[in-house]
Structure formats: C-alpha cells, structure tokens
Amino acid sequence: MTQGPASLGHGDWQITPLVDVPPSPWKNGGGVTRELAAWPNTQDWVWRMSVAEVASDGPFSRFDGVQRWFAVLGGAGVQLAMEPPAQAQTHRLTPESAPLCFAGEEPVFCTLIAGATQDFNLMLRRGAASGRMLRVEGTFSDTAHAEKMVAVYTVDKGASVSFGDEVLDLPPQTLAWRHCPVGTRLQVTAGRALWMEMAP
Secondary structure, eight states: OOOOTTOEEETTEEEEEGGGSOOEEOTTSSEEEEEEEEESOSSSOSEEEEEEEEOSOEEOOOOTTEEEEEEEEESSOEEEEEOOSSOOEEEEEOTTSOOEEEETTSOEEEEESSSOEEEEEEEEETTTOEEEEEEEEEEEEEEOSSOEEEEEEEOSSOEEEEETTEEEEEOSSEEEEEEEOTTOEEEEEEEEEEEEEEEO
C-alpha cells in the first residue's frame, strides 16, 4: 500500500492534504499535477488519483489500457474534444458537472472556458480494476456489497465520513482512502466532495 511522504495515518485511513504534495510539471508545459495516491505503488499502479492545474489549452496525455474519470474542481471549466472510433464528441464540464468517464487512449483536446482550472483525475488499469466517481453535495449513503477501496476528496469545504461506527472529519482539499470490507455502512456529508470506489 503506497502512502507517500504526504500521507497521514488515521486508523486504517490514508489521508493526504493537497497542500503537502509537490507539483510535477506536464511534459507539454500546459499545467502541473499532484499525485495524491497510487495503489499498490507509484511505478506500477492499478489505480491512481491526482489533482491537475490546467493553465492553457492543449492535448491530454495518452494512457493506453486505462479507464479515466475526470471532474472539474475549480475555475470556469473546460471543453473536452474527443475522437472516439464512432464519431467526434465535445463535452463541456464545469465544477457543477457530473464526472466524465472515458478511455485513456482516446485523443482528447482540452480548451479552457475562461481561464485556468483545477481538476481531479481517477485512473484505473483496465482489466485489473474498475470503479466510479460521484459528486457529493449533501449526504451520500451506501452499504458495501463487495470488497473494494473507497476514497473521498473534499473540494472547498470539509466533509464528515461515517465508516461503520467510525467518524472521520476532513478539512478542505484533502483526500482520504482505505480498504472497505463487505457489509460496511458508509455515509459522506459534505458541501462539495468527490466519492470514489475502486474494485478488482
């Protein structure tokens, strides 16, 4: 299990504040990325979560064999022009839009709507993991019917996470993730947060 130098233990939770993760510049100079978590390790990950600062229009990096979830956290938003095998598609995404799922090998060109944005990425190695990402504005509840990893990222407000009988309070711009056994009761209460699930 990869925690990274910025992760803080809280029971079985791995907690990473965004401010503690140094940025890594993109190869094309269009922005920077902060890797918050990668499992089982950063070199050969099955799933990976990161926050990107997009400063200019440009293409997304290609990730063959990866299913990618993308959500806008801050800024006016983006337009993503995609070229899947069937036909070209354009998606307009704002901080209020539902997360978008697409294949990492699809050519994607990102156009900023009105200035720089901050965005969240969940990447899953196809054939090794599957998952989903949801926005939480209010309360989200679930019971785990299968073993999985779960994660919460708080945006500009904190969140309260109930995990069975345990309650975890998270400050803004913080990721928390952990293993979730079958039958666990889960609840997230947040002004703005993202909920992620990753399963083999």
